[in-house]
Amino acid sequence: MFKSIFRLLLCLGHGMLCCQIMIGIWLSGGQADAASEQPNIILIIADDFGPEMGAYGDLNDLTPNLDALAASGAMFLNGHVTAASCSPSRGSMFTGLYPHQHGMFGLSHINGAPPMHDDVPKLPNELKRLGYTTAIVGKTHFQPFDQFDWDYVETNGQKVVYERNVRWMNEKGFGFIDAHKDSGPLFLVMSYVDPHRGGPAYGPGKNQEFPRVVSGLPEVPIPPDATHPIPYLAVDTPAVRSEISDYYAAVQRLDVGVGEFMTGLDQRLVPENTLIVFIGDHGADVTRGKISAYHSATHIPYLVRWTQHISAGQIRDELVSTIDLFPSFLDAAGAETVKPDVRQTGLSFIDLLCGKRSSSEWREYLFTEYLTHVPWHLYPRYTVFDGRFHYILNIWGDERENPLVAREYDEAWLAATAPGFSDLKVAAAYARVEKPPQNELFDLQKDPFSLINLADNPEYAQLLRQAYVRLNEWRLETKDPFLDSEFLADFDQQMQAIHEAYKKR
Numbered sequence: 383m384f385k386s387i388f389r390l391l392l393c394l395g396h397g398m399l400c401c402q403i404m405i406g407i408w409l410s411g412g413q414a415d416a417a418s419e420q421p422n423i424i425l426i427i428a429d430d431f432g433p434e435m436g437a438y439g440d441l442n443d444l445t446p447n448l449d450a451l452a453a454s455g456a457m458f459l460n461g462h463v464t465a466a467s468c469s470p471s472r473g474s475m476f477t478g479l480y481p482h483q484h485g486m487f488g489l490s491h492i493n494g495a496p497p498m499h500d501d502v503p504k505l506p507n508e509l510k511r512l513g514y515t516t517a518i519v520g521k522t523h524f525q526p527f528d529q530f531d532w533d534y535v536e537t538n539g540q541k542v543v544y545e546r547n548v549r550w551m552n553e554k555g556f557g558f559i560d561a562h563k564d565s566g567p568l569f570l571v572m573s574y575v576d577p578h579r580g581g582p583a584y585g586p587g588k589n590q591e592f593p594r595v596v597s598g599l600p601e602v603p604i605p606p607d608a609t610h611p612i613p614y615l616a617v618d619t620p621a622v623r624s625e626i627s628d629y630y631a632a633v634q635r636l637d638v639g640v641g642e643f644m645t646g647l648d649q650r651l652v653p654e655n656t657l658i659v660f661i662g663d664h665g666a667d668v669t670r671g672k673i674s675a676y677h678s679a680t681h682i683p684y685l686v687r688w689t690q691h692i693s694a695g696q697i698r699d700e701l702v703s704t705i706d707l708f709p710s711f712l713d714a715a716g717a718e719t720v721k722p723d724v725r726q727t728g729l730s731f732i733d734l735l736c737g738k739r740s741s742s743e744w745r746e747y748l749f750t751e752y753l754t755h756v757p758w759h760l761y762p763r764y765t766v767f768d769g770r771f772h773y774i775l776n777i778w779g780d781e782r783e784n785p786l787v788a789r790e791y792d793e794a795w796l797a798a799t800a801p802g803f804s805d806l807k808v809a810a811a812y813a814r815v816e817k818p819p820q821n822e823l824f825d826l827q828k829d830p831f832s833l834i835n836l837a838d839n840p841e842y843a844q845l846l847r848q849a850y851v852r853l854n855e856w857r858l859e860t861k862d863p864f865l866d867s868e869f870l871a872d873f874d875q876q877m878q879a880i881h882e883a884y885k886k887r
Contacts, residue, residue, distance in 0.1 A: 420513065420567040420715050421688065422656040424647065425707070427475075427571065428636055429468070429521060429578040430672055431662035433461075433683045434612060434629075441610040444634050447641025451660055452685050456696035456735050460769060461684025462748055463704045466664040466672050467755045471704065472524045475663075477502040478708030478726040481753055482862045487873075488754035490525040494880040495757055497525035503723040505708050507531040509569045512715045517558045520551050520573035534558050543575050546596040546632070548639025552646060559650050567715070568651075574639055577632030579667050584625060587789050588796075589667075592628035600634035603627070614670060614678040614831040616808045617794040625793045629666060653689035657714050660685040661704060669795040669815060673786065675752045675763040676832050677772050677824070688714070692735045700741055701748040701769060706731055727860065749856050753864070757877035757884075759785050762864055763818075766853045772824045772832065773849035777864070779820035791815075807833050821846060 436443040437452040438459075464474040469490040470481035477484045477498065485499040506516040510531045517534035520542050524530075536554040541547045555572050562568055579590040594603055609627035611618050640660065647656070662682035665671035670678050684702055686692060705728035709720035713730040720730055733739040748767045754760040761784055762777040788796070797803060798812035811833045814822065821837035823846055836842045863869045 421691075422563075422568040422570070422651050423509070423514070423711050423714065424656060424658045425475075425569075425571045425711075426640060426643070426658065426660040427472075427521070427573040428640075428660075428662045428683075429573070429575045430664065430667045431577055431633070431636065431683065432612075432665035432671065432678065432681055433662075434633055434666065435683055438683060441613075442604060442630050444604060444630055445637045447637045447644065448660065448683070448685070451640070451644060451658070451687060452683075454689070454694050455658070455685060455687030455692050456698055458684035458686075458698045458700065458702045458731075460699055460701045460748070460767075461661065461682050462680040462702070462750055462767070463662070463664045463682055464680070464750055465752055466674055466679035466750075467752065468521075468523050468663055469525075470753065471663045472522075473498050473502075475661075475704045475707055476505045476524065476530065478505070478705050478721065478723070478728045479503070480705065480749070480860055481751060482857075482864060483725055483860055486524060488759070489756055490523060492756055492880065492884070494876075494883070500526070500529065503708070503726065504530050505711065506569060508708075508712060508717070508722060509715060512567075512712075512717055514567050514569045514715065515562045515565060516569045517555075517562075518571040518573060519554045519558070520571075521575050522573065533562075543580065546576055546580075546593055546599075546635060548574060548576070548599065548635060549597070549642065552639060552643045555643060556646050556650065559647070563650060569711070572643060574636055576636040576639070577629050577666070583789065584793070589789055589792055592625070592632045592667075594628045594631045596635065599638055600631055603631035603634060611794070612666060612668060612671075614676075615668060615792075615794040616805070616811070616831055616833060617797050619793065619797050621793040622797065626668075629668070653687075654691070656688070657691075657711075658685075658687040659707065659710075661707075669791045669798075669812065670832070673752070673755045673759065673790070674815065675750065675765050675774050675776075677767065677826060678832065679752070680750045680765075686731065686735060688735075696735065698735075699769070700731075700734065700744045701746075701767065702731060703728065703748055703750075725860070747852060747856070749853070754877065756881075758881040760874060760877045761785055762870065764853055764857065766849055766856065770825065770827045771845060771849065772826055773846065773853065774818075774822040775850065775853055776818040776820050776822065777870070779818045779822075781820075783817050784815060786816075810835075821850070823849065 434440045435445040435448050437449040463471040465471050465481050469486050473484045473486040484502045515533050518532055519536045541550045580593050581591045604627050606624040606627040609623045611622050611626045661684050665679045670676045709728045709730040710732050712720040713732045750765045752763045765774045803809050822835050823837040824832040
């Protein structure tokens, strides 16, 4: 209780109000109502969504509602997920562990694919112990789901996935809030599926479409000829613009959904007592985005609002990860122990945003990984990022080709790998996607789209060695089972067996 009170005093910073709070506590004998001090916690997740927002400088500028949310609190410029695959990434959000720790190495819905370990810490369970009523609306995509303690679950596949009915989702979220807002603090996850791909392919041997207009939204989708391609694609053709305009139309629908949800939320819950976080579960489903290990794969929007506790308009450049959600939410809820499991290495951004922790006390390195998506996509990679240099270790680089196939890429990949493509620097970057070297090193200050691999440049040899050492220290510290070559070989055989069984379905 007193931990929560101290945080409130420090964040508010208003002397008279602080005195009133302290006098009230003293008159009540220190028996303040713990539930009244605990904020409601709302986690909003977008699916396959990188920082393609106006607030992050996106040239299409199609996210007025998300931009307003960013302006109302703190916006992290260096927010990252742990892995650019749906299930492993979401597992980290709800356990505070990296995928190689929580055990859900790839997608959870494939028969035989490993779920999370039974003994992982579970965010809704911890919040339940602190008096929260818990709910998730929309996409879940993690297992074992039944070990996570949700009081209310709404995952209607037709509405959520196929219809992309953001307004239906919002009504379900509002129904939960209306039913429980007077019974104590709430933890609600709103997990939208946009702008994930879905539907028919763009053509033979091509990827699935981004649903352009579904359930009447967006009312005015951006036309292809007005669309700026996502910058890191580094390819601009009519076909690329057509495909990417569909992606941005799905982003428009997401923005409408989040905007209308925020309006209804503020009508129902006191903003001063409601902590809101908005994130993507990884980057867009385009080449060098989802299912890869590049900076563009794990870089996400990361927004935090807590009115009167976190000052509005903050633009932060600290390295934040989705493993930080677990300790941050427990910190806000007043838990004495914000990391109940010794394996957790995340940090609470509450102290950072409230001014109790300086940037110099924050992490120096951020780590991500990619193990697999579906079982037949196994291709282990690990990365370390210091805010400027991004190092990627491809375990099988120079040994095996990337197991993805052409239909899992996009129009930019088809253009950049076509005979006669003129931009040799971009062509080389796309060639590395298919045949990665063991080491990749990028200077994002000079090369923000990771096009020039510096790993073989002798000027960066020392930096490369340092990055490799630090990355392996982290793998050892976090007890990565894939350091054991026999474990990796056995797991590879298991994934191949699952693939063979899947092909016979």
